[in-house]
Amino acid sequence: MPDTVGNIAAGQQKWQDALLAARLLTHFPDAGVSARVRGSPSPAREKWLVYLKSSIPNERPLVRIPSNCTPENLRSDIDVVASLVAGRITRRVGSLERANRGYILVSMAERLEAASASLLAQAAEGTLQQDTQKGGGAIRSVIVAFDEAGDEQPQLPAVLSERLVLDVCVDGLDLKTIETMDTGRGNRTNQPVDWQQVTLSDKQQQQISDLAVLLGSGSLRVQIGLSKIARMVAALDGRNDATDSHLAHAARLVFKDIAIPEVAEAPTEDAATPDQQSDSQSSQQEADQNTDKFPETLSDLEDLLVNVQAANASITGALNSDKKSRALRNAKTGKSGNRTLKSSRGRPVGLTAKAPFSGVRPNISATLRAAIPWQRLRNPVALQMGWTADLGLRISPTDFRFVRFKHRSETTAIFAVDASGSTALSRLAEAKGAVELLLADCYVRRDSVALVAFRGTSADTLLEPTRSLVRAKRSLAALPGGGATPLASGIMRSLELAEHAKQRGQTPLIVYLTDGRGNISLAGNVDRKSASEEAVQLARQGAALGIRSIFIDIAARPKPLALDLAKAMEAEYCALPHVTASAVSQIVSRHLAEKT
């Protein structure tokens, strides 16, 4: 049963790699290497964490922070409440300062706010300055971010994930693997050396560069990290020069998507001798397998590179798409989330005794006003003699008043309607109906609606974003149909409208009613190929801009082309061969309601 053997071996490999990463983290805490640990909570993750904790040197602090920690929790600051209670300045030590030169564990790191993530990123790089009052000096910690995000969920903020060099996966490991595998602590014989002393050959450096270009999307940070990890792996092995096997290990620790089936070779950091043996073994095997198309053992980096290059198209494609959607999600959380009364900007609407968002400063005048009625009770002298200015005010934390802000959240639904072809007339009629239905509905919520129709050679904005039902009805009355399908122009026009809406502080939602088969390019020529290419390109751009969209496929027989386009714009896809105004309006209404 070669398959099961392979699976177990792959699991063992993963676990060994995870343990190796933990050893690197604990052995070289000052090397500026941080890690991302993928996987949902599981026995394997627990065991990994126990292993990590047990190997952390005692003098190094270990701070665990939740994902909802705010920048204020992370940074040291004056604790206003405690200061008032104590009657003198009390400083609150932030998590980052507590964990300086130590370890920070972040659970559910994918839910970190961008601001906290960028602080953590600075701490990982050692560029975060301590408060000047404490004499400065940079804060540097090892960040271990537990990433529980699946593929479809929001990802770790890119600012942090970029700086987490080690990428460990402890997902999908069975109990047997982690129980039976030795953690490898007992049998390590050779002493780790200083990783700074480890040298890499020119060829190895080139290989590292190639790997970073192929798999790390060319980032120099990845390349520097990979080179560092390779030297650290060698140093842990007690060697002053890194072998190719060390490099392969490092590559596996840095890139998550290369699964190297390293079946025959035992984990190499145990001792130098088996390492050399396996090296010679693998080179022998290599010689044997020169004619073999699919070598089973790929311990050598050369093979790894070839393998990677072969799989380049698919892997880098996947990686890139992952990047894109991550960008989209970031854009979303950064731009349009959280537009409620807890907003930190917008129109001030009254006062509250409860801080509307963390880190808000109390409003001084309102706080003083709230404190004044209590002065006689709080100050015994004032109680007897009456309050005078020289007594000062006694303010307790319950007096704090905060300004609440209201940020008006509006949505603009932009309909992009395919007005071409034979079914144009009925389809347009239904689209018009949907717009009117929505407007009637939206009036209550103060959302606005726009309509873009594309036919012939260009796209026209038939209805600028409006809230006026009357105006909509008038401008929709005469809407021509028929002709070719300039899909790309339609998407472009809709994106422009959406951008405008965004600039006004509204949240755009584009509703495409089309079959996704464009045949007119942006230049207005009949060119099916470039037309569809342009459409996909624009769709991606929309996704990168973080614009939400719904793709309603109105073809009688839905084709995969439309689904691809919907994917490119990261839209919700619904096939609706028989368009009716009420169905469309229901779909869109549901989306608008989700938003608010």
Next chain:
Amino acid sequence: MQSPFPFSAIVGQDEMKHALLLAAIEPALGGVLVFGDRGTGKSTAVRALANLLPKIETRKGCSYNCVPAHPSSECTICNSSPKPAKVKVTAPIVDLPLGATEDSVCGALDLEKALLKGERSFAPGLLAKAHRGFLYIDEVNLLEDHLVDLLLDVAASGTNVVEREGLSVRHPAKFIMVGSGNPEEGELRPQLLDRFGLSVDVSSPKDVKTRVEVVKRREAYEASTGSFCADWAAMDQKLQRRVLAARKLIPDMETPDSVFAFCAELCLRLGIDGLRGELTLIRAARAHAAFEKRSTVTLKDAVSVAPMALCHRLRRDPLDEAGSTARVSRALGEVSQMTVGNA
């Protein structure tokens, strides 16, 4: 504090380095916007630049970085008597974190003093800290719009005006603003783009030799920061002297009419709204000429800085992503041909 990576030791990225140097020579340019991939040495370059520039003189404990001869009226340290000793400090480089609030940026009522002593005093914010130095905003495209507006306003006027919570404070805040970001994660509004003086696109080098060299230098720096910086100190000093000499040349720089005409024609041809583009182009050309140790601006100077001064001001074409540089160079070709023809 660990000394930052030396500016001269940064491999490649010549355009970005050049733009930063021009901004350091002529602060009136209005800062630099660096757009590009992550991990291309943007923040390294900014930190290095701050270290490259001459130290500024101020008084000990001053939180406004006052010039000792002309202290800000708000500064309690510099206006006290006896005045504290003068000290020389590195030009400040202030990081603006993403989660910054208006309070922390502009400064606000000093909470502890207000609540504990009943005093109304102003606690200076990041803008005061950045006076006479650099304000570095990583991911400027993700920053809240109202904060970016505020920053650009202060950067342009050189004064921070705070009018709230019963405070009325103005203090000088002259700094060179450097913004960076990745356009894939969100764009800047065109109005904001226009306010940045220069804009450069950076990408990671694709050539193996360069990449390996980057890693080698980085590792050498991390292994022994002191000796690495010492090795490059001579180069850095040379560059510093050049920047200082260029600064001296700027006020007496001669700008021939032909250069003005060229810049105007170029901006017209590219359809750039407003005059800011033209102004920046001329200022950048002057800074470039000064950097080249000349006292007269030539057409060549204008041509070489035109892409970074104008690219981000073109009207955006959603399909045309990398094309703005091409458009500028095409217009450059046309206009310079025309000028040569006329002359």
